[in-house]
Amino acid sequence: MNALLPTSIVGSLPKPSWLAQPETLWSPWKLEGDELLEGKRDALSLAVDEQRLAGLDVVSDGEQTRQHFVTTFIEHLSGVDFERRETVRIRDRYDASVPTVIGAVGRERPVFADDARALRAQTDRRIKWALPGPMTMIDTLSDRHYRSREKLAWEFAKILNQEAKELEAAGVDIIQFDEPAFNVFFDEVGDWGVAALERAAEGLRSETVVHICYGYGIKANTDWKATLGPEWRQYEQTFPLLQRSTIDTVSLESHNSRVPVDLIELLRGKNVMLGAIDVASDQIETPDEVAATLRDALRFVDADRLCPSTNCGMAPLARQVARDKMSALAAGADIVRAELA
């Protein structure tokens, strides 16, 4: 296990084809009832093995027990009607049919604690668990109750905090909040987004991460990226706010993106989880390419604060592609670690 340049994936891995249709988002399960429960657990074990074989230092569940990183959490909450669906624009980018908030939202019971315990039982390495962030949750719903994005985000922040504390008790070392919405709604990030995120992370002893990206490698995202011009400066708005926040680590997209690497300087003093693997391409990075991305970033982040990672989740990729990309990530980090020693 490496203390310096600890490697990890952002979150999701492809699911085995006997569990869900591969290379598809929101893919329906192929099993039911107890067989589904057992299948999800088996897939979680495989995800742990694949990360161990690749040589990653921090291990995740690969989101094998979830259909989607936002909706699966929301499905476990009261106050949301999944039968009543409305079409809304998600992240100002694409329309989707989403469930509706019809009353006060609440969490009746822990959502992921059992899965987190299963992950904890399978590895001695540090483990990381991803939850959706409050702003990204409200952006994936239609709200007919609170009629205020800020109020609903605050309620979700309190619920996420309860869940995060139970994950911590289950042995999770690192809690990550996924907030791709932070790359879109800049005024709200400043007005209440960071405050809601800090509320979700309040009182946690584990390391806290916020992941902000340009999304999975799906068409709606690649089309959007094509409109962003030669330099993607979205992080410039949020990084100064996060640098002053209580969140320990910021996860960002870098390799093959048009994000100017010097924006990392805005996070000085925070840990930086750097995307050195492109999840929107099947091309496998070479270890040298990964090393070059890390060296470039080291001009703007202290070596003891750099955590090599992927740009985003790998759910839509083929399994072998995801495995090879994880191996490249670990091998690239090895190169730079040797240089630093």
Ligand SMILES: [Zn+2]
């Ligand atoms: Zn992402």
